[in-house]
Amino acid sequence: MQLPRLCLVAAATVALASPALAADSDTLTIGFTVSQTGKLNTDSIAQMRGFDLWRDEVNAKGGIKVGDKDYKINFVSYDDESQNGRVQQLYTRLITQDKAQFLFSPYSSGLTATAAIISEQYGKVMLTSGAAEEKTYELGNKDLFQVYSPAAQYLAAALHALREKDPNAKIAFVYEDDPFSKAVTHAVRDLAVKEHTAVVLDEAYSGSTADFGPIINKIIASKADALLGGGHYADGSTLARQLHDQKANLKWVTLLVAPDSPNFAGLGDAATNISVPSQWEPQVRFTPDFGPTAQEFSKAFNAKYGVDAGYHAAGGYAVGLILQHAMEQAGSIDPDKVAAALNQMDVTTMFGRTKFATDATEHGLQIGHDMVLAQWQMKDGKLTKEVIWPAAGKTADIVMN
Amino acid sequence: MAEILASVIDGVLIGAVYGLAAMGLTLIWGVMNVINLSHGAIIVFGMFALYSLSPMLGLNPYAALPIGVVIGFVAGMLLYWVAVHRVIGRPPLMSLLSTFAVNMVLIGLGTAFWSTSPYNVPVWLPSVSWQGYTYTGTHIMAAVLAAVIAGLLYLLLYRTRIGKAIRAVSANRAAAELSGIPTTQMLALSFGLGVTLAFASGMLIATLFPFTVLSGGAYQLKSFVVTVLGGLGNPAGALLGGIFLGLIEGVATPFMPVSWMPMIEFTLFVIVLIAFPRGIFSYSRT
Numbered sequence: 001m002q003l004p005r006l007c008l009v010a011a012a013t014v015a016l017a018s019p020a021l022a023a024d025s026d027t028l029t030i031g032f033t034v035s036q037t038g039k040l041n042t043d044s045i046a047q048m049r050g051f052d053l054w055r056d057e058v059n060a061k062g063g064i065k066v067g068d069k070d071y072k073i074n075f076v077s078y079d080d081e082s083q084n085g086r087v088q089q090l091y092t093r094l095i096t097q098d099k100a101q102f103l104f105s106p107y108s109s110g111l112t113a114t115a116a117i118i119s120e121q122y123g124k125v126m127l128t129s130g131a132a133e134e135k136t137y138e139l140g141n142k143d144l145f146q147v148y149s150p151a152a153q154y155l156a157a158a159l160h161a162l163r164e165k166d167p168n169a170k171i172a173f174v175y176e177d178d179p180f181s182k183a184v185t186h187a188v189r190d191l192a193v194k195e196h197t198a199v200v201l202d203e204a205y206s207g208s209t210a211d212f213g214p215i216i217n218k219i220i221a222s223k224a225d226a227l228l229g230g231g232h233y234a235d236g237s238t239l240a241r242q243l244h245d246q247k248a249n250l251k252w253v254t255l256l257v258a259p260d261s262p263n264f265a266g267l268g269d270a271a272t273n274i275s276v277p278s279q280w281e282p283q284v285r286f287t288p289d290f291g292p293t294a295q296e297f298s299k300a301f302n303a304k305y306g307v308d309a310g311y312h313a314a315g316g317y318a319v320g321l322i323l324q325h326a327m328e329q330a331g332s333i334d335p336d337k338v339a340a341a342l343n344q345m346d347v348t349t350m351f352g353r354t355k356f357a358t359d360a361t362e363h364g365l366q367i368g369h370d371m372v373l374a375q376w377q378m379k380d381g382k383l384t385k386e387v388i389w390p391a392a393g394k395t396a397d398i399v400m401n
Numbered sequence: 402m403a404e405i406l407a408s409v410i411d412g413v414l415i416g417a418v419y420g421l422a423a424m425g426l427t428l429i430w431g432v433m434n435v436i437n438l439s440h441g442a443i444i445v446f447g448m449f450a451l452y453s454l455s456p457m458l459g460l461n462p463y464a465a466l467p468i469g470v471v472i473g474f475v476a477g478m479l480l481y482w483v484a485v486h487r488v489i490g491r492p493p494l495m496s497l498l499s500t501f502a503v504n505m506v507l508i509g510l511g512t513a514f515w516s517t518s519p520y521n522v523p524v525w526l527p528s529v530s531w532q533g534y535t536y537t538g539t540h541i542m543a544a545v546l547a548a549v550i551a552g553l554l555y556l557l558l559y560r561t562r563i564g565k566a567i568r569a570v571s572a573n574r575a576a577a578e579l580s581g582i583p584t585t586q587m588l589a590l591s592f593g594l595g596v597t598l599a600f601a602s603g604m605l606i607a608t609l610f611p612f613t614v615l616s617g618g619a620y621q622l623k624s625f626v627v628t629v630l631g632g633l634g635n636p637a638g639a640l641l642g643g644i645f646l647g648l649i650e651g652v653a654t655p656f657m658p659v660s661w662m663p664m665i666e667f668t669l670f671v672i673v674l675i676a677f678p679r680g681i682f683s684y685s686r687t
Contacts (some may be wrong), residue, residue, distance in 0.1 A: 214654035
């Protein structure tokens with residue numbers, strides 16, 4: 001008789017000590033998935049580091065003050081393996097089993113589109129970073145809020161900067177066959193056609209492409225002066241290396257996402273003069289309404305992780321700041337009140353301006369934030385990333401090959 | 402015209418490396434009737450072997466190749482005794498499941514060690530330019546080394562007693578056993594050689610392109626297509642099949658989106674399986 005009783009006491013002790021049951025009502029649970037593995041892991045992990053830095057700073061200061069309570073932040077996250085199927089399964093789990101009160105998006109437009117179906121189904125507020133494609137925000141969602149500039153803006157600056165330097169440049173569009181890259185490239189291709197710029201190649205490739213040789217031969221045959229496109233880190237860095245190895249002789253190359261990562265400098269000469277549309281760069285000089293400046297954030301990020309922050313990390317940090325501000329403004333953690341505060345928000349943080357569309361046709365779409373164009377430039381034998389556009393915010397002049 | 406020629410040359414160069422990868426798959430199939438589903442993961446381990454031996458230890462990538470070949474052979478023999486030996490002669494599903502399990506274990510181990518981030522082995526060789534198109538030295542070197550390794554395999558199989566024994570086991574294991582050939586050792590040796598070829602092709606591919614732990618799937622699929630083109634169980638056919646596949650890619654890509662190539666390759670795969678089940682280089686249709 002003693003043994004069953006002992007087991008019962010032990011079980012009760014373990015249950016009481018478990019984090020889920022021990023969490024008090026002053027803890028706020030935020031759920032999300034991270035692509036710890038799979039093709040999106042480089043960018044997704046950077047985004048997660050932004051989330052983590054924000055949480056650690058908030059908790060170190062005693063939590064978020066909402067009304068007369070201080071809420072500590074608790075994250076629940078899983079590895080989505082860069083797969084849609086996993087995202088669908090895990091966001092349902094985050095809501096139904098882990099009882100996440102708010103959600104952050106996974107990384108990438110494709111995965112976020114899947115997560116948004118689940119978050120809307122359960123009426124959960126989800127802030128998205130790393131998810132620029134507009135389509136997801138045009139489906140009548142009510143609790144989805146985009147922190148990044150939308151996809152259509154990504155390459156517009158590159159096109160304008162290129163035309164300023166070479167109005168007669170012939171452009172090749174070569175891009176990953178995924179929702180984000182297609183949305184971005186199709187938008188700028190249409191803009192280029194409208195502005196009477198010669199488009200000499202339009203070619204999509206699979207994200208798992210390792211051999212870009214046939215595509216580079218097409219670029220050379222097209223006699224293009226400039227290449228705009230790319231996709232994510234793995235394919236973008238491969239394309240950059242092979243463009244260099246095969247001497248594609250382009251005057252201008254702008255690739256999405258990959259060149260933003262500090263790892264991109266590891267390509268050496270192949271990275272030189274490649275530009276990237278960026279949601280944020282450490283050099284930006286916004287005057288934040290709340291939270292740290294870009295320089296303070298960069299310093300804290302580098303101190304914690306030993307690497308420089310790119311825009312994925314900054315975006316991750318910014319979603320935390322914005323959710324925090326919304327709760328503080330709402331004076332409540334009630335999702336409807338927080339959503340209402342987000343709808344009214346028009347603020348500037350270290351990430352730039354944030355304002356969400358409230359029109360039902362594009363609710364949650366980011367309409368306040370502006371992008372910059374950065375370029376890897378070789379200075380004294382060392383690669384550095386400089387802001388080259390817009391002219392008002394540039395830290396260096398544009399360099400053509 | 403120059404573009405087509407450039408694409409054809411590129412296709413042949415890379416096709417030779419695909420052919421080398423497929424030789425490993427087809428050798429194992431030909432000798433022991435095992436479809437090795439861990440083939441892609443082994444190619445990836447070859448890539449990471451080069452990454453460990455070259456940038457990390459400071460060895461020249463091509464000097465690291467013989468070391469990698471020895472590692473691949475030892476790993477292949479070990480793999481045979483652990484995962485394949487017990488399922489030889491049993492229903493094909495058993496060997497499929499066994500090698501698939503090995504594939505999952507290897508990918509899991511690789512992910513734990515190296516995550517799924519891209520890696521790169523910096524190699525510099527002088528390139529050749531012609532009419533605005535550049536053929537990189539690494540591609541030329543990889544094709545030449547693939548041909549040399551294929552030649553060495555040919556010499557082993559057709560000019561040595563061990564090769565004769567392997568071919569005897571492949572033709573009729575029972576008869577080979579009655580003739581005094583240690584068939585089990587020959588099977589282990591063949592599996593070791595198959596894994597070595599996959600390992601070597603992985604090392605050569607790593608000199609050309611960046612890679613991740615998950616890169617093996619694409620090369621495994623290409624190996625299947627090449628194997629079917631060249632004829633299952635025919636190592637020389639696999640090399641020719643690889644070059645033929647490269648040629649098709651080279652001729653087709655100037656005229657259509659590159660993203661259509663997998664569709665074309667697998668259509669060809671099905672057509673060859675139906676019309677030429679012994680491969681396009683066999684003289685008779687069966």
